[in-house]
Amino acid sequence: xxxxxxxxxxxxxxxxxGMSALARYFKFIGKNVAGYxxxxxxxxxxxxxxxxxxxxxxxVERVGPEFKDPKATLVVYTPAxxxxxxxxxxxxxGFTIEKRAAVLGRITKDSYCFAVAGTHGKTTTSTIxxxxxxxxxxxxxxxxxxxxxxxNSNFLIEGSQYTVVEADEFDRSFLHLSPxxxxxxxxxxxxxxxxxxxESLTQAFNDFAARLKEGGQxxxxxxxxLKGATFGLEEEADYSAQNITITDxxxxxxxxxxYETISGVKFNKPGEHNLxxxxxxxxxxxxLGTPLGHIAEALETFKGIKRRFTYHINESDxxxxxxxxxxxxxxxxxxxxxxxxxxxxxxxxxFQPHLYSRTKDFAQEFAESLADFDEIILLDIYPARExxxxxxxxxxxxxxxNHGCKQKVAKEDLCDVLQRSTSEVYLTLGAGDIGQEVNSxxxxxxxxVY
Numbered sequence: 001x002x003x004x005x006x007x008x009x010x011x012x013x014x015x016x017x018g019m020s021a022l023a024r025y026f027k028f029i030g031k032n033v034a035g036y037x038x039x040x041x042x043x044x045x046x047x048x049x050x051x052x053x054x055x056x057x058x059x060v061e062r063v064g065p066e067f068k069d070p071k072a073t074l075v076v077y078t079p080a081x082x083x084x085x086x087x088x089x090x091x092x093x094g095f096t097i098e099k100r101a102a103v104l105g106r107i108t109k110d111s112y113c114f115a116v117a118g119t120h121g122k123t124t125t126s127t128i129x130x131x132x133x134x135x136x137x138x139x140x141x142x143x144x145x146x147x148x149x150x151x152n153s154n155f156l157i158e159g160s161q162y163t164v165v166e167a168d169e170f171d172r173s174f175l176h177l178s179p180x181x182x183x184x185x186x187x188x189x190x191x192x193x194x195x196x197x198x199e200s201l202t203q204a205f206n207d208f209a210a211r212l213k214e215g216g217q218x219x220x221x222x223x224x225x226l227k228g229a230t231f232g233l234e235e236e237a238d239y240s241a242q243n244i245t246i247t248d249x250x251x252x253x254x255x256x257x258x259y260e261t262i263s264g265v266k267f268n269k270p271g272e273h274n275l276x277x278x279x280x281x282x283x284x285x286x287x288l289g290t291p292l293g294h295i296a297e298a299l300e301t302f303k304g305i306k307r308r309f310t311y312h313i314n315e316s317d318x319x320x321x322x323x324x325x326x327x328x329x330x331x332x333x334x335x336x337x338x339x340x341x342x343x344x345x346x347x348x349x350x351f352q353p354h355l356y357s358r359t360k361d362f363a364q365e366f367a368e369s370l371a372d373f374d375e376i377i378l379l380d381i382y383p384a385r386e387x388x389x390x391x392x393x394x395x396x397x398x399x400x401x402n403h404g405c406k407q408k409v410a411k412e413d414l415c416d417v418l419q420r421s422t423s424e425v426y427l428t429l430g431a432g433d434i435g436q437e438v439n440s441x442x443x444x445x446x447x448x449v450y
Contacts, residue, residue, distance in 0.1 A: 011035030105176030118185030271337025382432025
């Protein structure tokens with residue numbers, strides 16, 4: 001079905017961060033848009049505010065009549081939604097049904113597409129890049145995997161010639177894209193429920209690199225086994241940060257490219273992982289020929305992304321940060337960032353594991369990364385799309401952590417436990433629904449300050 005012929009677009013799983021960005025796009029270009037999701041969230045609330053109908057009951061009868069015309073309706077779904085009666089109805093009645101990734105590939109195919117891939121860092125890098133391009137007056141359409149603090153959205157549309165997308169390796173989604181400029185930030189083992197082993201994951205990233213348009217440009221983290229211009233903190237990298245200093249959690253550095261170096265660049269997000277993300281975004285932005293000074297000025301005004309090292313309390317005697325980290329490597333990166341930003345402080349981490357399979361595959365790595373904190377609180381595993389795996393639960397993970405101050409806590413008891421804690425820095429981490437606890441946690445921790 002041609003997107004021009006499509007009058008109605010119905011989303012199954014509309015509350016997902018990537019799905020909601022697509023829904024906003026189709027709404028913006030004048031399509032009738034509606035969708036289903038299992039539970040209400042901040043994302044679905046914002047979609048409703050934008051005039052997009054969202055239903056939370058998996059009932060075909062609740063689908064509007066205009067979306068039941070197979071000749072005029074495109075159905076978009078996410079593989080995260082399973083055993084859905086609406087999906088079965090559309091499948092059995094001649095509708096055009098496509099994965100989110102395939103639709104995104106169609107929308108961006110003929111554009112100058114910037115695509116950011118990587119098992120970690122792709123959301124931050126793509127959001128920084130969208131901000132840089134916006135600030136240097138490049139008319140972009142951006143589909144982001146997080147909510148930009150600058151745009152207050154995961155979607156931005158200013159023109160269709162240039163697009164910015166997050167190239168997701170889950171379910172090999174990024175193989176639907178045809179990027180002009182691409183980036184790979186990391187290739188750690190993940191999504192082994194999909195790939196089986198790291199070798200298959202690595203092959204998928206090579207397949208993604210092969211989808212680069214003729215004459216396109218690939219950027220890769222220094223040390224990764226992919227061909228392309230390199231970025232990193234290493235002096236040998238093609239694009240690197242040199243003479244790095246940190247003042248009040250703000251990085252200042254010299255940005256070295258193969259062509260020139262600019263001094264005094266400032267970046268306001270702590271953590272080496274964030275600095276690497278900024279380097280990748282800056283390197284990609286240079287492909288448009290924009291003077292480095294303009295790119296540096298734009299970087300300094302980047303505010304951040306919701307649930308990416310987001311401060312909710314930042315006082316001298318108490319700090320509360322929320323982050324999406326859900327992989328051992330990401331937890332390590334958050335630990336490094338919080339220790340550099342708040343040295344010599346007692347740090348409590350509240351972690352909600354995401355997926356039984358990921359917890360099983362990386363149990364020892366999770367145990368080691370969490371053991372770096374001063375106090376550890378585990379919530380139950382967030383299942384998302386999965387059924388339980390026998391023997392894999394948070395009590396089991398807790399038993400693997402070699403630490404004297406650890407406990408498993410029910411989510412409804414979390415605030416009571418935090419009220420009794422004596423730490424100076426608190427972190428909530430995870431990709432499940434732990435983000436919905438932020439306001440309650442902030443409220444109880446605020447009582448310790450005010």
